[in-house]
Amino acid sequence: MNGVDFKEVKIGDGFVKKLQELNADVSVYNVYKRFEETGRFRALKHERDDAHKPHIFWDSDVAKWLESAAYILAARGDEKLKAIVDETVDDICAQQMPCGYFNSYYQVYEPENIFKNRTEHELYCAGHLIEAAVALKECGAGEKLYAAMKKYADYIYERFYVKRDTAFTTCGHPEIELALVRLYEVSEEEKYLTLARFFVDERGTREEPCYPWASRPYDQSHRPVREQKEAVGHAVRALYLYCAMADLARIGGDKGLEEACGALFSDIVNKKMYITGGTGSSYHGEAFTYPYDLPNFYAYSETCSAIALAMFCLRMAKLKNKAVYHEVFERVFYNNILAGESKDGKGFFYVNPLEMHEAAVDFNNGLKSRRHCPLPERVEVFGCSCCPPNLTRFIESVGGCIYGEEDGNIYVNQYISSETQAAGAKITIESEMPYGGKARVRAEGQASLRLRVPAWNAGVTMKVNGKRVEPSVREGYISLCCDGDIEISLDFHIKPRFVYANENVWQDNGRKAVQYGALVLCGESADNGKNLGAVRIKSLAGAKAAQGEYFTLDVKAERLKSSPALYSYEAPEPEPFTLRLIPYFSWANRGKGDMQIWWL
């Protein structure tokens, strides 16, 4: 299936439009401000300042920010933003070496070590710069960086593929691979595809250096990629690699890669994914662990790995469409990804726990030497601030998830208010989602439609041009051939539903989450006080949804109240309790407190 690129999609009024407005008005500027303050933009000028050395991956932070800005410029234009972009591009190009190489750390501090340290993110930074350059070109925001980064890519090709005189073959952090595919697709120059394939094919075929504490699965170098069937190691690295694998499987018709991608996707979504779409359950290596290991408080679930899973889903759909890819996209988008950002668009989470215990955080903060503990509130910038600009570029480009085309069929994969031209027809969507289940799809022109039926529906009602039609659903889609203009009213009945985890997930045994449409709900201390773990929900009957400052669902529940003793032979007494749930993505916007998703 060909996805309809987000640049061909006009987002209409609704949930996503508001996200994008906040993104363009607030987030992108605030991220810029924090990156400016912390020296990330200054570092591009390559003025040596030993006291404030740039971090080895600062270039990638700026690059993702540039990519976000490019998308915003395409969607709405913004003189002020354009000026920052141009200056930034000028800075990069001014410091690029004649050979094409560019890296704000290595050029200034360790020029003798260029392409010598596999772990130090050089090609990762290059990849993000290439993506930024492609984005700017595609968005009509200038081709200066594109020319510069093509030159850089040529240099990488020369050194890594032709001469092979570098100290490592594949980068410790995948990213360059998918960036090169993007560069190939826009430039149509075969060498970039060759180089992408080379990096993917070489991975895991030999022992290459890694961090002293990490073993080969950490960066997916434990075996050749076609033999990788289980998701392992650093989750963002893994998913960026799998994205490139899916791209190459599609472009080359590479069955080995396709099979590996299918197995990896299945391993993730059936054994290693949080209900929020989060992946990478361990802070240790920010990594995938073993099947069904999904701790809630100590979840890592990095915002970047959630975005990377969304990227992988769309690539898998392009390779061979299945409804499940869009289901997982929907899950990770409306839950883990959106939780990465605060309501005001300024704060970000790197780690996205599924449970918060304020007492644990406070205790840990009181220690002289702290352990890993998730943050209870979002912050504006991190030392390693990969997630904020990843979110700003993701939100701006999310329209790419909506439509697809294949064999003359037009696919509607997500119900996000928008319009596009696809397969000769004009398609318009008006949607209540995620807070309601109704959507209207208009098609002008001849169109064979495939409308995805969200898995969370509790019934589907459809009208075509006002007339009730019984939908026939196949493989997760309603098929509808129509000649001329039609209006389809869809009602995917939405109601709060319990979700149960597989019995192998011991952290969730005996508990259930509440989902409302695509939204995983959570409860916070701000509404419910302490001891959320002792709240028991027997039924969702009579639960009341409301839309105020937050979407809320009030559920009749009970709280188990024990005797004051630490241990007792008496069973805890239930007392009536009204539990207020909000979307998981809305959590932690009202100060510190406890939060929980899984209920007794």
Next chain:
Amino acid sequence: MNGVDFKEVKIGDGFVKKLQELNADVSVYNVYKRFEETGRFRALKHERDDAHKPHIFWDSDVAKWLESAAYILAARGDEKLKAIVDETVDDICAQQMPCGYFNSYYQVYEPENIFKNRTEHELYCAGHLIEAAVALKECGAGEKLYAAMKKYADYIYERFYVKRDTAFTTCGHPEIELALVRLYEVSEEEKYLTLARFFVDERGTREEPCYPWASRPYDQSHRPVREQKEAVGHAVRALYLYCAMADLARIGGDKGLEEACGALFSDIVNKKMYITGGTGSSYHGEAFTYPYDLPNFYAYSETCSAIALAMFCLRMAKLKNKAVYHEVFERVFYNNILAGESKDGKGFFYVNPLEMHEAAVDFNNGLKSRRHCPLPERVEVFGCSCCPPNLTRFIESVGGCIYGEEDGNIYVNQYISSETQAAGAKITIESEMPYGGKARVRAEGQASLRLRVPAWNAGVTMKVNGKRVEPSVREGYISLCCDGDIEISLDFHIKPRFVYANENVWQDNGRKAVQYGALVLCGESADNGKNLGAVRIKSLAGAKAAQGEYFTLDVKAERLKSSPALYSYEAPEPEPFTLRLIPYFSWANRGKGDMQIWWL
């Protein structure tokens, strides 16, 4: 209440006798063998070997082993053991410095740093050597070490109390304090009490050095001891200190110390103690954390801290008797402490988790850089092998928990088959505990008896000289005045009971443990396969107890079987399941696997 010293108690046939036989026949020799192999005994000869430097607390390992051996020699004599003891004592005395100082690490490797490093366990080692010396003297196994260690104590008195020319005032690891009280009680020399009180009183009154990563609560130096009302920091350090505080409160009638001890005891048993009696819930600093933080898999619950809690209980009872001290002793003895040793007497746990997840351990073992993870099976010796000789000395001396005297009353605090002379009477106990609830107590002579009623009883039946008598229970004890010989048959009705944790313990919300008398039961994979977390027990009706190789309790339960999906809208289906429970202390004797205490 005066406890009746274990040397005045003859253990009769039964559960504890078997433990002690295993201890004397196997454990004490096996610990010796491992300590010998690892160089702990050789190190006492002070032959410099830079490649195999002694650990800074090896002396304490040997000292605790000597204490164990002393008790065994008193109970039964053992020529072979006596020879090892004598040789070891000779080695120590031969290397003792003329001033009295002895330390196998500092004398050989850093003589210039004697009494300069507060964190390095010098006085902790001295304390254990003093305890060993007192034990050998009291057990009639020679006074050579006693004389030597008195000299060492004199030297410590001179340096720390008189001259005050050492680089620190209190030792980073409490132990010397309680050892000095013991030395005072056997020698009746006031200076040792003065020194013990000095160390306790000075603690927390000034900033003293600690590990760079630890803050002052870690070694209970955050405030003067009389102002300490919450148990904090390294659990063993804390409890050894509290033991000394309780001793000093008793000896000096010190109300400030008594109050602090009461508050600390209450904080521990009401907010920071596992159902097994384990304390110190965090591996990070092996420490107490915050109230109700009792993770099951990541429990630390060091065997030494369990022993230290038992020691604290007995000291609190001596200070002012209450049934609760014996209840907690019973809990920690039959559960956490006994779990510290394998069935064959050779293997030991340092960490005692309340849940085992084999997959987590296997995954962690596969990492190049491992995180903390509890061991799934006991080992014979550790790098830091404090627990094994602590267990061997504890088991040998456990008879001290049984009887007490106060105001002419004889207290029976634990029903362990034994006999003693107390307050002019001869008392004999025959008991089924912990596997049964019946006990027979015989008193010959005039006696005013106080018989503790275990809190787990589901009813009490009593006969005096064959005649049914309704017991009158006050403050946890049955009072019974008797003139002449009597036989009291007690039946504390035993049946499996659910135990619920306080609602603040989020790790146990919605779950319950099963206790059988004093025994906390657990289920293992060896009997029950995987996915123990999904086992639900609705009732204990019809549960069948049996005594085979292990005590077993078969419970009619169900296992929740989910759909194969990771997440599902369908509630998991229960399928009938017979859950076999065994005593927690019996776990991990049949290979690796999962284990669980808290059930749905």
